[in-house]
Amino acid sequence: MNRKKLDPQSSPRAGFGSQLRSSREALGWSQDELGERMEYSGTYISAVETARKSPTLKFARAADAALGSGQTLELMWRGIKNSALLEGFPEHASQEARAAEIRIFEPIMIPGLLQTPEYASALASAAVQRGSISQDQADERVRFLAMRQRLLKRPAPPLIHATVDEGCIRRPVGSVETMHIQLDHLADMASRPHVILQVAPFSLAEFVPFRAVVTLLTFADRSVVGYTESGEQGYVVRQDETVRAWERAYHELQVEALSKAASLAMIRKARKELRS
Numbered sequence: 001m002n003r004k005k006l007d008p009q010s011s012p013r014a015g016f017g018s019q020l021r022s023s024r025e026a027l028g029w030s031q032d033e034l035g036e037r038m039e040y041s042g043t044y045i046s047a048v049e050t051a052r053k054s055p056t057l058k059f060a061r062a063a064d065a066a067l068g069s070g071q072t073l074e075l076m077w078r079g080i081k082n083s084a085l086l087e088g089f090p091e092h093a094s095q096e097a098r099a100a101e102i103r104i105f106e107p108i109m110i111p112g113l114l115q116t117p118e119y120a121s122a123l124a125s126a127a128v129q130r131g132s133i134s135q136d137q138a139d140e141r142v143r144f145l146a147m148r149q150r151l152l153k154r155p156a157p158p159l160i161h162a163t164v165d166e167g168c169i170r171r172p173v174g175s176v177e178t179m180h181i182q183l184d185h186l187a188d189m190a191s192r193p194h195v196i197l198q199v200a201p202f203s204l205a206e207f208v209p210f211r212a213v214v215t216l217l218t219f220a221d222r223s224v225v226g227y228t229e230s231g232e233q234g235y236v237v238r239q240d241e242t243v244r245a246w247e248r249a250y251h252e253l254q255v256e257a258l259s260k261a262a263s264l265a266m267i268r269k270a271r272k273e274l275r276s
Contacts, residue, residue, distance in 0.1 A: 164199055
């Protein structure tokens with residue numbers, strides 16, 4: 001069996017191959033055994049795992065079905081093909097699909113998992129107007145988000161704990177109607193048993209511990225991986241010291257932010273103020 005060592009961060013294709021290999025080996029299958037279940041040769045499986053061949057959408061879907069990995073590999077495939085996504089984000093999205101708990105802090109916009117199609121489209125259209133991406137890339141970005149959001153509709157969805165800065169619910173994106181629909185959706189999501197939504201009010205000011213997007217993904221084995229991003233790149237963070245520091249800061253933020261009930265009241269108030 002080919003045991004070429006891969007750096008999953010060296011390229012999206014290498015990341016896909018590394019994920020395919022680790023998922024296969026977790027089940028104790030050889031490349032030939034996986035290939036038989038997918039109706040591909042073991043040689044082809046090896047070529048994809050070692051990044052010598054690019055996976056196709058058909059291959060990614062067949063692998064997810066055989067491995068029972070949800071949409072992990074399909075998300076990674078779409079990330080490889082979607083040049084509009086930040087570097088590093090496809091890897092995060094694939095891990096997000098496997099997480100048992102997702103903790104998010106968002107300082108500027110409504111978190112992607114909680115966005116409506118109208119809100120997401122307004123953000124993508126603004127990127128087109130800035131010349132950052134093409135219209136085709138904008139459309140693909142919105143489709144990619146819709147696929148990520150499918151994890152919320154699973155029979156056993158992950159626990160979502162989202163803490164958003166007050167500016168996220170007061171900053172107008174798109175039309176008044178777009179924000180009206182978005183805030184309605186946010187209030188609906190906040191009432192679901194697997195979603196905890198808190199607002200960090202403006203009054204917290206400098207005591208908000210984060211200045212950028214921060215996500216903490218907890219997996220079934222209780223391991224935790226972090227994610228953050230700059231304007232140009234996303235960063236998956238595995239260093240235990242950094243992740244633990246982020247967890248401590250997030251716990252403090254949970255205590256200082258508005259309660260779930262008070263946060264919902266603020267969202268409803270912001271929605272009402274839109275009309276005036």
